[in-house]
Amino acid sequence: MVQALGRLKESASQTAGPYVHIGLTPNFAGISGVYECDLGTAMVNDKTRGERIRVNIRVIDGAGSPLNDALVEIWQADAAGIYNSPSDLRGSADPNFTGWGRLPTDMTTGECLFETIKPGRVPFFDGRKMAPHLTVWIVARGINIGLHTRMYFGDEETANAEDPVLMRIEQKERVSTLVAPRDGDIYKFDIHLQGINETVFFDI
Amino acid sequence: MTNSRSPANRTPEIGSFFPRDRNWHPPAFTPAYKTSVLRSPQRPLLSLDNTLSELTGPVFGQSILGELDNDLIHNFAGPGESAIGSRILVYGRLLDERGIGVAGALLEVWQANAGGRYRHKKETYRAPLDPNFGGCGRAITGEDGSYCFRTIQPGPYPWPNGPNDWRPAHIHFSIFGHGFAQRLITQMYFEGDPMIWRCPIVRTINDRRAIEGLTAALDMEATIPMDARAYKFDIVLRGRRSTLFENRIEGN
Numbered sequence: 001m002v003q004a005l006g007r008l009k010e011s012a013s014q015t016a017g018p019y020v021h022i023g024l025t026p027n028f029a030g031i032s033g034v035y036e037c038d039l040g041t042a043m044v045n046d047k048t049r050g051e052r053i054r055v056n057i058r059v060i061d062g063a064g065s066p067l068n069d070a071l072v073e074i075w076q077a078d079a080a081g082i083y084n085s086p087s088d089l090r091g092s093a094d095p096n097f098t099g100w101g102r103l104p105t106d107m108t109t110g111e112c113l114f115e116t117i118k119p120g121r122v123p124f125f126d127g128r129k130m131a132p133h134l135t136v137w138i139v140a141r142g143i144n145i146g147l148h149t150r151m152y153f154g155d156e157e158t159a160n161a162e163d164p165v166l167m168r169i170e171q172k173e174r175v176s177t178l179v180a181p182r183d184g185d186i187y188k189f190d191i192h193l194q195g196i197n198e199t200v201f202f203d204i
Numbered sequence: 205m206t207n208s209r210s211p212a213n214r215t216p217e218i219g220s221f222f223p224r225d226r227n228w229h230p231p232a233f234t235p236a237y238k239t240s241v242l243r244s245p246q247r248p249l250l251s252l253d254n255t256l257s258e259l260t261g262p263v264f265g266q267s268i269l270g271e272l273d274n275d276l277i278h279n280f281a282g283p284g285e286s287a288i289g290s291r292i293l294v295y296g297r298l299l300d301e302r303g304i305g306v307a308g309a310l311l312e313v314w315q316a317n318a319g320g321r322y323r324h325k326k327e328t329y330r331a332p333l334d335p336n337f338g339g340c341g342r343a344i345t346g347e348d349g350s351y352c353f354r355t356i357q358p359g360p361y362p363w364p365n366g367p368n369d370w371r372p373a374h375i376h377f378s379i380f381g382h383g384f385a386q387r388l389i390t391q392m393y394f395e396g397d398p399m400i401w402r403c404p405i406v407r408t409i410n411d412r413r414a415i416e417g418l419t420a421a422l423d424m425e426a427t428i429p430m431d432a433r434a435y436k437f438d439i440v441l442r443g444r445r446s447t448l449f450e451n452r453i454e455g456n
């Protein structure tokens with residue numbers, strides 16, 4: 001025998017289920033008066049630095065239908081590439097930018113629309129710069145463990161071409177599943193859970 | 205969130221997180237839980253060491269909390285009223301895989317009422333709503349990772365999957381740690397509930413010990429006399445490497 005490492009196991013994930021809105025966006029679910037507002041709906045205010053953009057996200061199942069009961073969270077750096085997190089020791093993030101957003105997909109259209117700013121570039125662990133990106137996390141009924149992916153920006157071809165994470169994707173044709181095309185101030189990001197366009201998801 | 209910095213006396217940890225044990229968690233494709241069939245990615249996941257994008261994460265200050273946020277018996281009830289049902293405390297600690305308490309982390313919960321009915325427009329179960337029960341609550345863990353909710357024990361409920369599937373009584377938990385890689389949603393079950401082992405959602409988990417790890421223990425030492433029984437539920441998030449020796453990479 002040897003000494004035990006004494007580690008615990010992570011609590012196992014369980015699906016967020018169809019009623020996730022009650023817990024995470026109660027005002028959206030019609031439960032008013034408990035919390036003042038739904039957390040994560042406002043990422044920016046009038047003083048936020050950076051280019052204002054909107055991001056339209058849909059999550060599409062294996063039959064081609066957008067999920068109308070999903071919950072999407074995004075996490076991103078501020079315009080200078082700093083995260084509003086105590087774990088980012090490189091400097092103070094823009095105090096007028098939360099960096100974190102959370103929205104339910106619309107019960108009819110399956111879309112959600114984040115109002116945010118374009119993030120700056122953040123270093124990879126070896127010091128190379130990553131292209132601007134959003135971390136995206138999806139939960140829903142039928143999803144047993146939250147799905148992590150990233151959204152990159154369609155108008156950042158140069159930065160995307162040298163992004164160390166995108167370069168790790170072996171099947172080059174799959175890189176485009178993480179790149180959202182720009183239309184005016186809106187980036188449109190369709191996340192495909194299955195099929196020939198299945199989005200690259202991360203174990204990270 | 206603008207004042208989201210942790211207390212000054214807490215030095216943030218920045219080591220990368222232990223990899224997830226994907227055999228311990230439920231797989232994406234679990235045909236006995238039918239909705240997973242069309243919603244499960246089929247390609248392998250891209251494995252990657254954590255970058256700053258996952259090592260960091262949002263942290264929420266106590267200022268977002270209202271006085272009754274962790275009291276589901278009263279936070280939706282009319283003046284002088286309270287939710288109907290078996291009154292319980294749900295308490296425990298948020299730990300990481302090293303056994304260290306995770307401080308200042310936001311926990312959000314939601315659940316059905318005592319009859320097993322959710323306050324949601326997609327709900328189809330015939331059990332009645334409780335006018336004094338909303339079904340949501342939240343708390344931020346203390347310096348040692350501890351938390352506590354006051355609520356009523358939710359009822360089991362039928363759901364459209366197999367011809368006669370019922371969920372065991374459960375409380376949904378959403379947990380933020382210190383880094384976005386720790387983000388987790390899970391469910392708490394109750395000791396002794398015979399419905400646990402029949403449930404196709406519970407059984408998406410292959411390892412019996414992982415299911416037991418989601419089952420809260422009745423704790424008669426923590427009850428409030430003539431008021432509420434108590435269930436103890438510890439939650440474990442991914443641990444992270446401690447920097448025993450600094451290994452600074454050039455350019456950082």
Ligand SMILES: [Fe+2]
Nearest residue numbers: 017019374376
């Ligand atoms: Fe539930």
